[in-house]
Amino acid sequence: MEPIISTEKLGHVYSIGTPFEHAALCDVDFEAATGEYIGLIGHTGSGKSTFVQHLNGLIKPTSGRVLFHGQDIHSSKELTHSIRFKVGIVFQYPEYQLFEDTVYKDIAFGPKNMKLSESEIDERVREAAGFVGITDELLEKSPFELSGGEKRRAAIAGVIAMRPEVLILDEPTAGLDPRGCTRLLENIEEFHSAFNATVIMVTHDMDEIARAADRIIVFDKGRIRYNAPPKEIFSHSGELSEMGLAVPQATVIAARLRARGVTLPADIYTIEQLEEALAGLKGGGENA
Amino acid sequence: MLKDVTLGQFFPGNTVIHRLDPRTKLILVIVYIVALFTAKSYISYAVVIVVFALCVAVSRIGLKSLFSGLKPILIIIIITAILNILFTRSGRVLLQFWKITVTADGVRIAVFMVVRLMLLIMGTFILTYTTSPISLTEGLERLLSPLKKIKVPVHELAMMMSIALRFIPTLIEETDKIMSAQKARGANFETGSLLDRAKALLPLLVPLFVSAFRRADELAVAMESRCYHGGEGRTRMNVLTMKKRDWTALILGAIFLAAIIALARFGL
Ligand SMILES: Nc1ncnc2c1ncn2[C@@H]1O[C@H](COP(=O)(O)OP(=O)(O)OP(=O)(O)O)[C@@H](O)[C@H]1O
Ligand SMILES: [Mg+2]
Numbered sequence: 406m407e408p409i410i411s412t413e414k415l416g417h418v419y420s421i422g423t424p425f426e427h428a429a430l431c432d433v434d435f436e437a438a439t440g441e442y443i444g445l446i447g448h449t450g451s452g453k454s455t456f457v458q459h460l461n462g463l464i465k466p467t468s469g470r471v472l473f474h475g476q477d478i479h480s481s482k483e484l485t486h487s488i489r490f491k492v493g494i495v496f497q498y499p500e501y502q503l504f505e506d507t508v509y510k511d512i513a514f515g516p517k518n519m520k521l522s523e524s525e526i527d528e529r530v531r532e533a534a535g536f537v538g539i540t541d542e543l544l545e546k547s548p549f550e551l552s553g554g555e556k557r558r559a560a561i562a563g564v565i566a567m568r569p570e571v572l573i574l575d576e577p578t579a580g581l582d583p584r585g586c587t588r589l590l591e592n593i594e595e596f597h598s599a600f601n602a603t604v605i606m607v608t609h610d611m612d613e614i615a616r617a618a619d620r621i622i623v624f625d626k627g628r629i630r631y632n633a634p635p636k637e638i639f640s641h642s643g644e645l646s647e648m649g650l651a652v653p654q655a656t657v658i659a660a661r662l663r664a665r666g667v668t669l670p671a672d673i674y675t676i677e678q679l680e681e682a683l684a685g686l687k688g689g690g691e692n693a
Numbered sequence: 694m695l696k697d698v699t700l701g702q703f704f705p706g707n708t709v710i711h712r713l714d715p716r717t718k719l720i721l722v723i724v725y726i727v728a729l730f731t732a733k734s735y736i737s738y739a740v741v742i743v744v745f746a747l748c749v750a751v752s753r754i755g756l757k758s759l760f761s762g763l764k765p766i767l768i769i770i771i772i773t774a775i776l777n778i779l780f781t782r783s784g785r786v787l788l789q790f791w792k793i794t795v796t797a798d799g800v801r802i803a804v805f806m807v808v809r810l811m812l813l814i815m816g817t818f819i820l821t822y823t824t825s826p827i828s829l830t831e832g833l834e835r836l837l838s839p840l841k842k843i844k845v846p847v848h849e850l851a852m853m854m855s856i857a858l859r860f861i862p863t864l865i866e867e868t869d870k871i872m873s874a875q876k877a878r879g880a881n882f883e884t885g886s887l888l889d890r891a892k893a894l895l896p897l898l899v900p901l902f903v904s905a906f907r908r909a910d911e912l913a914v915a916m917e918s919r920c921y922h923g924g925e926g927r928t929r930m931n932v933l934t935m936k937k938r939d940w941t942a943l944i945l946g947a948i949f950l951a952a953i954i955a956l957a958r959f960g961l
Binding site for chain 2: 422423424458461463486489490493494496499501502503504514515518519549563564567
């Protein structure tokens, strides 16, 4: 299938030509298909945020190309502008971008820029608010009166309201409480399945990404180190921790048990798999 | 992008000039400016230029960054040159048409003015490119500390300056971030009528101000909880000390100034 978004030999050097020159991305070849859920992981400073900002044209590559439906997104100004609505990006700590006097108006900012009709805008705002669990009562409040978690939801709704074909989230759960995290991730999955949207999620939460993602991409020093389904990624747990990355809890537990002589497969990364593997051992296993 | 403003930017390095005490550098810049304005003749200008070039070479500042810093004032330089050429009436006439007269004196004065302006700006760049803002304010505070006797709040001013300097990059970064976030929602900062553009700034300015106030508040609390109570009785982690190289540099500066003044005395 033709990828919806892809990059070819993408490279980015910050502050080119000054003593602060820094190559943040190097030869990144990436593609995503419609409806895919992709996890992006990597150590701090590995270039994840820089990479995702290329995907909707906010940063111009210093080498290589970004293609949306096979078209270079920088081939014309109009295209670069229209891509913004098709590839929605939720930044790290998006709550600091709220500015309107009501949450409703803030969520409507994107659709308004798309020059949609009033009724269409209204429909989208309510739909987006529904996805992230913002009640009608909250919609009329000032964004500055919301709690941190509510602000985060409002900001995410502001991007979802554009109904992007590709939704990119840069560490959306950072700093949220565990329940807030779980709910937010469920909301995102709902959006994912409701519109068959492509989701690219940057995260440090391995348990979550192991469960939800179809494919995981590991960034290391501005390059793609691994690009594979979770099963395969987490069998490299040694290399991952060398890169300063964690592995899911289930993988850790399975590895510890294996070290103590329990025979368990090497590619366990969810609790369900661990449960199944352990149940299989019961009665028959030498340590059971 | 916004990050590319170089006016007053610091480029870390480890040359002799980088390591000089900020006070020395501040004094030398003043010496340099005085010398520049005393210089009247080709010879004295040549001396200034040689000294300037030596400093640039020693500090290993790239010529490119030095000249790119001139960009914001290019327009002032050009206007200065044009005004001087047009309004100087003395000297041999080089060119005359319509109401415009260009004289040899005019061209000479224009060249001198432009060179002087460029040397002035680029000379101060040597200071800001080689001295971190923090040590610069520290140097300034120490240099001005005698003014405390006449109740000038030197410490407070210096603290305000260092906080301001400290937050410029933060605010620029933040502006960049918020701009990107709003652009991602289709905000357009680049085109449209003046009114449209002014309106487009709202989604940028509101979050920026909100966060600036939040930061100011947080910083105040953080400073208070570390018992900051003004300059009184405060000691420093890095105490500025004048080294041999500082005295050497100051003596060289004095000789340079003396030479320029002597040249001016002889009408050169
Ligand atoms: N605007 C910028 N100017 C210069 N360098 C930058 C800029 N933004 C990022 N960098 C550098 O590029 C590298 C990659 O940064 P990036 O923000 O993409 O990392 P990241 O993988 O998102 O990290 P994190 O997990 O901490 O968010 C870092 O070394 C960073 O210092
Ligand atoms: Mg990041």
